[in-house]
Amino acid sequence: MTLDIQNVTKNFPGPRQGFFGRGEGFTALDNVSLSIRKGVSFGLVGESGSGKTTLTRCILRLETLSAGNILFDGVDIHKLTPLEMRRLRSRLQIVFQDPYASLDPRMTIHDIVAEPLVIHGDVVNLNARQRTERVLELLLQVGLRSEHLFRYPHEFSGGQRQRIGIARALAVGPEFLILDEPTSALDVSVQADVLNLLHRLQEELNLTYFFISHDLGVIRYICDDVAVIYRGKLVEQGPVAEIFDHPKSDYTRMLLDAMPDPDPDRSPFRQKDAV
Amino acid sequence: MTLLDIRNLNLAMKSYEGETQILHGIDLKIERGEIWGMVGETGSGKSLTGLSVSRLVPSPPGRYVAGSIKFRGKDVLQATDREMRGLRGRHIGMIFQDPTTNLNPAFRIGTQLVDVALHAGHADPSVLGLNPGASRGDLKKAARRAAVEMLEKVGIAKAAERIHDYPHQFSGGMRQRALIAMAMIGKPDLLIADEPTTALDVSVQAQILRLIHDLVTERNIGVLLITHNLGVVAQICSHVAVMYRGRILEAGKVDDVLKRPSHSYTQALLHSVPTAHTKRGELKGLNGLMPETAA
Amino acid sequence: MTPIAIPERRQSARLENWSRAFYRFRQSWLSIIGLAIVIALIVIAIVAPWIVPHPEHVVGGTNTGAKFQPPSAAAWLGTNALGQDMFSLVLVGSQVSLFSGLAVVFIAIVVGTIVGAIAGYFGGWIDEILMRITDLLLTIPSLILAMAVAAALGTGVWNMIIAISITWWPAYARLVRGEVLVKKEEQFVVAAHALGADWPRILGKHILPNIVSPIVIKASLDMGFAILTVASLGFVGIGVKPPTPEWGTLLSGARSYMPDYWWTAVAPGVAIFLAVLAFNLLGDGLRDVLDPKARR
Secondary structure, three states, X not given: OOEEEEEEEEEEXXXXXXXXXXXXXEEEEEEEEEEEOOOOEEEEEOOOOOOHHHHHHHHXXXXXXXXXXXXXXXXEHHHOOHHHHXXXXXXXXXXXXXXXXXXXXXXXXXHHHHHHHHHOHHHHOOOXXXXXXXXXXXXXXXXXXXXXXXXXXXXXXXXXXXXXXXXXXXXXXXXXXXXXXXXXXXXXXXHHHHHHHHHHHHHHHOOEEEEEEOOHHHHHHHOOEEEEEEOOEEEEEEEHHHHHHOOOOHHHHHHHHHOOOOOHHHOHHHHHHHO | OOOEEEEEEEEEEEEOOEEEEEXXXXXEEEOOOOEEEXXXXXXXXXXXXXXXXXXXXXXXXXXXXXXXXXXXXXXXXXXXXXXXXXXXXXOEEEEOOOOOOOOOOOOOHHHHHHHHHHHHHHHOXXXXXXXXXXXXXXXXXXXXXXXXXXXXXXXOOOHHHHOOOOHHHOOHXXXXXXXXXXXXXXXXXXXXXXXXXXXXXXXXXXXXXXHHHHHHHHXXXXXXEEEOOHHHHHHHXXXXXXXXXXXXXXXXXXXXXXXXXXXXXXXXXXXXOOOOOOOOOXXXXXXXXXXXXXX | OOOOOOOOOOHHHHHHHHHHHHHHHHOOHHHHHHHHHHHHHHHHHHHHHHHOOOHHHHOOOOOHHHOOXXXXXXXXXXXXXXXXXHHHHHHHHHHHHHHHHHHHHHHHHHHHHHHHHHHHHHOHHHHHHHHHHHHHHHOOOHXXXXXXXXXXHOOOHHHHHHHHHHHHHHHHHHHHHHHHHHHHOOHHHHHHHHHOXXXXXXXXXXXXXXXXXXXXXXXXXXXXXXXXXXXXXXXXXXXXXXXXXXXXXXXXXXXXXXXXXXXXXXXXXXXXXXXXXXXXXXHHHHHHHHOHHHOO
């Protein structure tokens, strides 16, 4: 077992009203439990406001929990000291949705990818020269070229930037990657390349993926298991083929129906026209 | 008469590097009742084509090198600013991707709708169901009525009450509906929708697409739907044009283009969308076939 | 694996960025005029003591025989009540104005950035305390405070600079706090958190470098007002002591001789006007370059 989310609940307090009162709070996650086995890619599907992002922020300990536990290899993440948590971050990394916003525009690609190596210097212990070599190795691994090393993010296309984000996440050799909608800001053609890259990396580096997306096609393509989240609650979870072919909940069925299929014959509108 | 007839449209843009040509000889004809999908990747020029129809490309830096855009027989590129203002909103409706930035947060939804309706009504009272020479008061009353009706039409419950809401009180899907209402209230002949559902959830997307589809059947208008989503095109479009780097590579009926694509780029684009049967690792990107544009 | 050659760091990328920025700056001829005047001012301030026709007048020398000469070939901007060459005085007067202006803006940026960054980053009660102090100082008019400081500590350039700075840094603190609050939520900052970066690194490496633009823009716009404030203090007799020439003092000295000897007032007046205008134009131009969204 790699990641075990047990009965996690997250409430956000309501807005302040007057001196003492508070408005009605908001439950972003309601008793969510799921476990991700080592080496699989686990998909989480949900629409905006479903609590997907809050869950990743809880896993990364960017938010505190209202109730429940998150165990990584049996260790409760939210009970670690700051130093232990920093150590753990080198094993658990994240790739963000928006490749335009997640890279510091004033840093070179070299500095961006090398940053985790600097921060986790006590674990990886490389000198400046070795760091640069490691960065180069990573860039080549994600399909970029060595001449990209000292360029700035704005000189790259969306797909290339997302590769930079992946290289940064892989820098310290993590076992577990959270992929927060890594392809939703990309063109479909570029998306395909990035998905294939992720698949290749998973096999080469024996990674575990927690893949968050609203795109069911992408989840079906890349994931082994999937959980569907709606308004902070898990609606159902299980192997991808089972959930997609025999959805149990109405919500999942609705999501599957609403997904636009690139086959014109499957269009609900056009069938109606033909009649 | 053809509703929209774009011929040999060539657009150049001036920047630090000098002038670069963005659109290379775009040809496109849209008739009433047709929904044209325009697909392409980021930077392919699909949005600039849409903006050109309402002549919303700032100039400079934009410059039309050659070509014409005939809307109901009249070239919009030659029209005066006054004529253009008359066309926008009244005859050509526009919907953009991000509903938040295209509604003014300081005004009520109703106020913004009524404004557009009045603008159209002043030019042509029949839009609001009035006779020529209708009084100012009548126009206002009719505009308010039209605003409520239009909001109802786009599926906003209790429209008569919600009309007093501010944009922030609407959800993302409702804002996009409000924008469609705004684009449709002048009873345009042509609707240009630039990625109207990209920022929305799939469930809301399905509703918005149905709405656009129903408007076309009901009012017999023409639609130019700009999107990167081939699924959306397959669902509601009658025709599709595939754009790549400022050129239309292939255009025609959706059934022909999506089922029997003749251009290798279209084929590759179709293969890059994962379907239920795609085995992991077998998805084909465009790597090698078409290089990524930047750097 | 086989070793890979590490490519050279490209200086040309930086150079190209600068040249791109200048291209945008060039799009407005007003900005170019502003920049030209500012550069001219700085050059003049540096070389003034060596190029003025009458250096002796600048250090207090007088020539009462030639008082109130109108502008002529001998004295381009005429002479004042003491027969001193106005051209020499105005030229050297730029030193005090520019220096005090720069010093005020510099102190305000340093103090304001530190306070604003800490308040914005940590939030909570730290933010409350720092921002209430800031608000309090914002309510004090800088002229009055400067007069009080002058009364308590005596007049002098440094007392004046400190007095103005005390009332100026809060504006930077508020600006920086606001920018930090926005940048704190940016994804690349969240990414740095997720990587395990500590707060000095996040603030120093990720947030502050990304908010330099608004600070630079504000500083440039403020330079004009700083020069104006320094001149106002000179006008009411606080700040630089004679004989050191200063635009506000010169203007004040000319007050009693208006309108007959108008040139004694026009010369420093135009100098102040040009300096303030130039920094404002430059600031606007910089805003176009650094923050294209705020245009118009």
